Amino acid sequence: MRKRAFIFGSGYVASFLSQRLREIGYIVYCTSRDKPHDKFTVSFYNQDYLETLLATADVILSTVGTDDNVVDPVLHRYRNSIYLSRAKWIGYLSSTGVYGDHDGKWVNEYSACNTNSKKGKLRLKAEKYWLSIQHNIHILRLSGIYGPMRNCLEEILKGRQHTIIKQGHNFSRVHIEDICQFIISSISNPRDGTIYNVSDCTPAPLHEVHNFATKILLRKNLEAVPLEKANISIRKMSFFQENRQVCNRRAMKLRNGNWTYLSYKEGLLQGCLPYLSNI
Template sequence: MTKTLLSFGHGFSARALSPLLLARGWTIHGTTRSPDKAEALRSEGVTPILWPDGDLSAALESATHILISAGPDADGDPVLNQCGDRIAAMASRLEWVGYLSTTGVYGDHQGGWVTEDTPLTPSTRRGKMRVDAEAAWQAIPGLPLHIFRLAGIYGPGRGPFEKVRQGTAQRIVKPGQVFSRIHVDDIAQVLLASIDRPNPGAAYNVCDDDPAPPEDVIGHAAELLGLPLPPEVPFDEADMTPMARSFYAESKRVDNSRMKNELGVTLIHPDYRTGLRALLEQDGGA
């Protein structure tokens, strides 16, 4: 039987998964709000659906697997709001449902370690909305739900090299601040491993092995490019958007043991050094 993925909000992470599934002969329907992006998805072998206005009936009817990348907003989870009843009605015939969440659900731990069993105590509005969305998906009876709490995502087109080259990068220093991160290729292989080993009800932290201060990552990018270290700027003096500043409200090290042990994943990029080097070799780090 042909497997069919319906992917809501078919963005950066989902597009990294697509070629792995297409190589197995899967059919993929991906939603997007942009006509231009719809054409890009089509060129990648994905059947695009303009959403929320497009007709999802055929895609829902044929779906064996569902991936939700679309994030919640002030009105709640957009997929649940529009399709929750229909997805609930088909829960028993679905083989796997994946929800892409964030490690922001854990809140601030002052640099301490968190696991999937750590209580969810988000300190940002975005984190609280994610906790609510996770709970709403978990409340659907019989849904084979898998939650993936993603650390900071980087990959092709989403690395620090361009800012370093342009001279606009800064090493923003907040003592004790650490972030976990994950290369998009590793997100894709984690999702594939979960599809191959479904464990409904599971939640997985998806991050690499090396939580690190953000200034170290910028500094290493400059080193790889052979450029001078960007200037150090104290956090309190940094010119940052409110969104960027909010990320610094939380500091934690995220444990990925369950991801590796249960899913048998060996990270392609176990730390930012290998990940950044691969980006640079792949496309010049664009």
């Protein structure tokens, strides 16, 4: 009998992961808050049918974000069904944003979670809520996600003119393909209650990544704008208020050191450039 996977959400990660799981033989269902467009997409609000699918799922993953009113919309509605499921692997996609500011130092899964942001604090509450199920739970803290159709090459081609500089500030990121491959590896090696940092090996300043992208596209470097003079949203500004470098040693160990895109350079050149349609 073919294995079944159930994914809450139908966004960027869910779409890529669904494809990868189907390639290795899974039947995959995803939820949507909009009208389902095929038989493998289920309305998040179709509770009876959804609970039936959860009961027979071998894998359950939530890619759904937090909610101001209920912390976690998935567990608010389906906690008992998830707890009673036969799934041998249950995952929740969180964020490395829960670590908050560490003055540029490295953080791992044992590091203090110093987040001061509302979103980060909600993520921490959601993590604890998922871990309280105590039933084959895995927490995946993702760094900044990029990949085909979602990367700075696309942004530059669409007209991005400037980059932002803050000296000594690094971002960590992870390519969508490595997220998918890590999840598949974790499914094959379940470790109940484990938290993983899912990130590449090379934190880097934003302007360095942008400058590398312009070289790939054979363009001039973007205009460098100091952070204090940048006209950016409050949300984007919050990313610059926290500085840390994310250690992925635990995730790398599970993958036996196999990581497709170890840095943004491989990720942009090999994992994004071939998919650009407008150059």
